[in-house]
Amino acid sequence: MDLQERISALGAAPDLGDAVATVTLDVSGSGILPREAAVFLRDRVYSRLERVERAAESDQLRRAAAHIRDYISSSLKPETEGLYLAAGAEGLEAMELRVPLRNSVQVESSPCIAPLVEAGQRWPRSLYVRFDDRRADIMEFDLGILAEVATHVSGHPDSDVERSAVGAAAVRHGMRLSGSGVGGDRRDRFQQSMNAGVEGMLRQAARSILARRGDGASPIFIEGKPRRHDALVRHLTKGARADIHLLPATGRKGEPALRRIMTALEKRHEEAVELQVLELQSHRAEGGRFVLGPEGMAQALTEGRLARLFVTADHPAPGVRCSNCAGLFAGSQTRCTNCGGAVRRVSLREEALRRSLGGRTFDVTFVGASKGWLTELGGMAALLKR
Numbered sequence: 001m002d003l004q005e006r007i008s009a010l011g012a013a014p015d016l017g018d019a020v021a022t023v024t025l026d027v028s029g030s031g032i033l034p035r036e037a038a039v040f041l042r043d044r045v046y047s048r049l050e051r052v053e054r055a056a057e058s059d060q061l062r063r064a065a066a067h068i069r070d071y072i073s074s075s076l077k078p079e080t081e082g083l084y085l086a087a088g089a090e091g092l093e094a095m096e097l098r099v100p101l102r103n104s105v106q107v108e109s110s111p112c113i114a115p116l117v118e119a120g121q122r123w124p125r126s127l128y129v130r131f132d133d134r135r136a137d138i139m140e141f142d143l144g145i146l147a148e149v150a151t152h153v154s155g156h157p158d159s160d161v162e163r164s165a166v167g168a169a170a171v172r173h174g175m176r177l178s179g180s181g182v183g184g185d186r187r188d189r190f191q192q193s194m195n196a197g198v199e200g201m202l203r204q205a206a207r208s209i210l211a212r213r214g215d216g217a218s219p220i221f222i223e224g225k226p227r228r229h230d231a232l233v234r235h236l237t238k239g240a241r242a243d244i245h246l247l248p249a250t251g252r253k254g255e256p257a258l259r260r261i262m263t264a265l266e267k268r269h270e271e272a273v274e275l276q277v278l279e280l281q282s283h284r285a286e287g288g289r290f291v292l293g294p295e296g297m298a299q300a301l302t303e304g305r306l307a308r309l310f311v312t313a314d315h316p317a318p319g320v321r322c323s324n325c326a327g328l329f330a331g332s333q334t335r336c337t338n339c340g341g342a343v344r345r346v347s348l349r350e351e352a353l354r355r356s357l358g359g360r361t362f363d364v365t366f367v368g369a370s371k372g373w374l375t376e377l378g379g380m381a382a383l384l385k386r
């Protein structure tokens with residue numbers, strides 16, 4: 001199940017109750033709760049859930065806290081980096097991810113999907129390609145897991161050989177010949193046939209890469225000598241070329257590919273967010289096509305005018321939703337402005353995220369927690385469509 005499916009499943013999860021605590025913890029792949037996470041749970045989560053003054057919520061949140069205690073006391077998978085918990089009076093939904101999540105807690109009327117949507121943006125499904133003259137390995141990165149997709153070898157340009165005996169034999173054959181010191185014409189002919197073999201292998205590799213991309217995996221990380229990359233890259237489409245990143249080769253420390261991919265993905269994400277925020281700032285400077293704050297966002301969302309929404313994982317942007325006409329409003333009004341219907345307290349950020357996943361008519365940028373300007377704006381800003 002990919003992240004998008006997991007988020008949808010969460011939305012369709014059995015009712016957890018009226019008040020749901022969404023807790024994310026950085027458990028850093030140790031199998032036991034790190035000290036920081038334990039302190040966060042004690043000081044920020046349990047203390048908040050177990051000392052609620054509003055009578056209607058207090059029993060619900062106390063039961064939610066009990067579900068969280070139960071889950072934490074049972075063992076975490078040792079490979080889990082980030083723990084996502086949505087707990088209500090009636091039960092708990094948990095996801096143990098192999099990518100890190102920050103320590104956070106939010107109490108809303110339904111599970112908060114913001115931490116998962118943000119993780120999906122930070123750690124998109126990606127391809128990792130490693131090749132030399134003999135073989136090209138293509139792997140896929142998905143939420144912290146690196147899995148082999150295809151292996152192509154140059155000895156057999158017309159067949160997709162995956163670790164088969166034929167493939168291994170071809171590699172051995174090629175190696176022996178290239179080391180045998182054949183001279184003159186024979187070496188030229190050999191070189192030509194090797195080149196054709198490498199060319200065929202890279203064509204096959206490009207085909208595998210494009211097939212995975214068509215299935216939603218992007219960006220592409222290529223490892224190997226930079227001067228050789230063109231040989232592969234020219235078999236890719238223009239769209240694929242735009243999202244190619246050279247992965248620094250293994251240093252002396254021998255850092256594993258998975259770690260290097262994750263570092264590169266973080267960097268790519270930070271750079272993209274920076275550019276998107278700059279775009280918003282330039283619109284602010286020019287005075288056109290943007291809204292600031294939950295009120296303007298709610299209206300633009302209702303009118304279908306959002307192009308890119310800026311939110312932060314730390315600010316839920318409280319508001320209400322009309323149970324009758326589904327109108328969204330910032331603040332804490334008790335009746336719908338449109339139809340006078342009854343309203344329910346919601347997080348406008350969550351409402352907008354769910355609609356962006358469902359309709360896919362606008363993009364979302366998560367602005368980092370340390371950036372105070374968005375919090376000052378009520379946690380929301382947006383670029384509008386032309």
Ligand SMILES: [Zn+2]
Pocket residue numbers: 322323324325326327336337338339340341
């Ligand atoms: Zn209404």
